[in-house]
Amino acid sequence: MGRAVVVPLRKRALIDAAIAAIGERGSLDVTMSDIAGRAGVSSALAHHYFGAKDELLFATMRHLLSELGSDVRAALTKAAGPRARISAVVAVNFSAHQFRPEIIAAWLAFYVESQRSAPLRRLLRIYARRLHANLLSGFSALLPREEAERAAEATAALIDGLYIRRALKDGLPNSASAISLVEDFVEAKLSQAGVAR
Amino acid sequence: MGRAVVVPLRKRALIDAAIAAIGERGSLDVTMSDIAGRAGVSSALAHHYFGAKDELLFATMRHLLSELGSDVRAALTKAAGPRARISAVVAVNFSAHQFRPEIIAAWLAFYVESQRSAPLRRLLRIYARRLHANLLSGFSALLPREEAERAAEATAALIDGLYIRRALKDGLPNSASAISLVEDFVEAKLSQAGVAR
DNA sequence: CTTTATTGATTGATCAGTCAATGAACGGCT
DNA sequence: AGCCGTTCATTGACTGATCAATCAATAAAG
Numbered sequence A, B: 001m002g003r004a005v006v007v008p009l010r011k012r013a014l015i016d017a018a019i020a021a022i023g024e025r026g027s028l029d030v031t032m033s034d035i036a037g038r039a040g041v042s043s044a045l046a047h048h049y050f051g052a053k054d055e056l057l058f059a060t061m062r063h064l065l066s067e068l069g070s071d072v073r074a075a076l077t078k079a080a081g082p083r084a085r086i087s088a089v090v091a092v093n094f095s096a097h098q099f100r101p102e103i104i105a106a107w108l109a110f111y112v113e114s115q116r117s118a119p120l121r122r123l124l125r126i127y128a129r130r131l132h133a134n135l136l137s138g139f140s141a142l143l144p145r146e147e148a149e150r151a152a153e154a155t156a157a158l159i160d161g162l163y164i165r166r167a168l169k170d171g172l173p174n175s176a177s178a179i180s181l182v183e184d185f186v187e188a189k190l191s192q193a194g195v196a197r
Numbered sequence C: 001c002t003t004t005a006t007t008g009a010t011t012g013a014t015c016a017g018t019c020a021a022t023g024a025a026c027g028g029c030t
Numbered sequence D: 001a002g003c004c005g006t007t008c009a010t011t012g013a014c015t016g017a018t019c020a021a022t023c024a025a026t027a028a029a030g
Helices: A007-025 A032-039 A043-050 A053-077 A082-093 A101-113 A118-139 A145-167 A175-192 B009-025 B032-038 B043-050 B053-078 B082-093 B101-113 B118-139 B145-167 B175-192
Strands: none
Touching (some): A007 A032, A007 A043, A007 A053, A007 A101, A032 A043, A032 A053, A053 A082, A053 A101, A053 A118, A082 A118, A082 A145, A082 A175, A101 A118, A101 A145, A101 B101, A118 A145, A145 A175, A145 B145, A145 B175, A175 B175, B009 B032, B009 B053, B009 B101, B032 B043, B032 B053, B043 B053, B053 B082, B053 B101, B053 B118, B101 B118, B101 B145, B145 B175
16 A cells, blocks of 8 residues: 655654654553554564664654754854853753653653663763753853853753653743743852853 | 551562662563562562552552651751751752662652653652742742742752752762752852842 | 461463565666 | 566564463461
8 A cells, every 4th residue: 555655754753653652651661553553554564664662762762862962053053152052052952842741751761761771871871961061161161160060060950850840740831931940040150150241 | 747557567578679679670660570579479469468560659659758758857857947948858858868779760760650640640749849848948038939939949850850860870979969069059049149148 | 267368370461573475666678 | 668576665463471460279367
């Protein structure tokens, strides 16, 4: 029945379906049949393209990471000065593109799974390092080295914490309030250190 | 206040085994046989006492929550003044009793599961409200109402974020560094608002 | 003699992964 | 243009493993 389709299309459809399934269920405990069904294909085809479930999940996580990465890169090119770099990184993490329920739930699920899967852990470490480096590139121009390190660390943790709370639908009505909490924190840090603005 | 509910020996052993199993695996995806085996009994006995797996997991989460609750209560009675109350709450969350790898991993796993399970979600909401209320009771004596709300919200999120990062074994070598990050944040908030220390 | 504790064996359901079969495109070769 | 073989896409049906949950049986306690 199905007409000839380009290979990447099916893979892409399966990855999108995986994000949807994981996001809806809130964990990686989704079946290949469910994912394949959402993509409109049989589970056998998902195995054909990805080999094992692990690999599909890995590809899905990599896809999320790569989208976040390109969003961040785009935002950083538009940011003028260190203070703007910090805000750009924060804004992207809570942008409409990233701060969607299914994306958040998927991130949380991958965080958990990474405790068991070394490849996944490696992937998440890349994300963590990149986030830290991006924040640090802003802070280190405004604060002494040691303080900049700690500010970047705390900001990253705060972002993660707000993600969790969003996933649980506790408080945090929208992304604007999340951004303002982080920005307040950054301002507090900078004003404490007497940075002129 | 807390009436002491007598938990039968076997139930308690199974709950402890569940924490160990969940903590080691990093998710709730553990078998009844595994848990029962750790407790030195058959899986049939676990079903005898708890009925279904869900109920054992629920009881396990409740146990963790109740231990955290009593730790917090104990710390708060020793805290003199609002600033000390904030520090007490922070200190308990990162105390040697709470900030252990298996406990952290279990919390994270329950967070994820709560997206699917309404009873679990209810339980976690109790924890979130209590944490918020405890922090707020300190902040609201030091900051204007609106700012106190936001400071409590951000502090709670920061604590959650540090838990995640600890679970992933990214940075955060020990609980002391986590405490100092949170305390720095609190100080920044207060000094920004011009609170005398 | 009734109630509780405990187990091994079993059942039934769920799933990841495999496989053989079918079809659809592609590219020669006359 | 028509024919042929190779390769890729796709599926339904199947297998094997895993596990929650049940149950009937045994022992111990009171």
